[in-house]
Amino acid sequence: MTLSDVTRPTTPPECTAEQILTGPRLAPKEYVEGYSADKFEEFIEEWAFFYLKEICGDYARVMNFGGAGDRGRDVIGYVTENNPVICDVYQCKHYKDALAPGDFYPELAKLCKHVYAKAIPRPRNLFVVAPKDVGPSLGDMLAPGGDILTPLKKRWQDASKGPLLTIGKDAVKLEGDFEKFVNDFDFSIVKPKPILEVINEFRQTHRFAQRFGGGLTKPLPATTVPASLLSSESRYIEQLIAVYIHDSGDTTINANSLLGSTTTTVSRHFNRSRERFFYAETIREFARESLPDGFEFSTIQDEVHDGVVEVAESEFSTAIERVNETTRTATCLVLGEHPLKPYLKVQSLSGICHQLANDDRLTWVRESGGKDG
Structure with missing residues (x-):
């Protein structure tokens, strides 16, 4: 029998933070x-x-x-x-x-x-x-x-x-x-x-994933933003148009005139908001097909709502500030553990705010007597 020194073992290359x-x-x-x-x-x-x-x-x-x-x-x-x-x-x-x-x-x-x-x-x-x-x-x-x-x-x-x-x-x-x-x-x-x-x-x-772990196995599909307005997005769009009219006083602003336009700050904001809404909708559909039993996308929506509702109900000098500060807060939230967590990006977290507005769980323009300018 011969003895030999053992050199310092190296960390296996396949070692990950999750494994540790x-x-x-x-x-x-x-x-x-x-x-x-x-x-x-x-x-x-x-x-x-x-x-x-x-x-x-x-x-x-x-x-x-x-x-x-x-x-x-x-x-x-x-x-x-x-x-x-x-x-x-x-x-x-x-x-x-x-x-x-x-x-x-x-x-x-x-x-x-x-x-x-x-x-x-x-x-x-x-x-x-x-x-x-x-x-x-x-x-x-x-x-x-x-x-x-x-x-x-x-x-x-x-x-x-x-x-x-x-x-x-x-x-x-x-x-x-x-x-x-x-x-x-x-x-x-x-x-x-x-x-x-x-x-x-x-x-x-x-x-x-429920049986073997390792996260969800299906890739998240690419987000497609419809070229035309859908009935399923009507309420959050109504709320955004109300914001633009409230802050500018221009009652001629409408969704069709803003759709696809990049000529004004308002039109760019409107189309970014649509993109983010459909990012969140993509994850909602993905969750319906991919989540193990016992997990729901609505859990994420509830958590985002809890994280931003105090901001949305605060006073701002303009309604657009309320929208922007609420969506910005959503992108900074530290969410609890959920199978969807790796798929939640800045765009989708912002988009969830628009989903909540679409369900009237968030309101952008204060009722009469509120202070928005």
């Missing part, structure tokens, strides 16, 4: 491999519902049959609402190692027996899902052109290893009409579903 504060993150596959059998089945159920049903539209209904009496069906996707015959089955097999043929023969035997007895319809597909996937031997047997029938029958008829399948206390024997049924069974419906495919598909759902 919360510890290193595991890859989603590592999380899945650490799940209990029940937790793994719950994950597959979420993937089938939120991705296959909600995003892809593959199924009208998803059901979980896990537990005793599931007849080899853990999660089922029904193609139509009222036809239980056309369905795909997802068999969740939770083992510490990759799935071997011997692990799966009982499931194939169970499938054949229950379909033969007409206890369940023959599924359109039976997908095998396992945290560490199927091993190479089982994968070869289930691949196109592979042979799963021969080794399945060999194991079924090997009495030295005990019964392959029992129902109640009785061993299910491979003989007679049932053996002919198994010989003719189309085992091509049985297919492995790689766990990384499941994870990458689940990444497209709003539940991914």
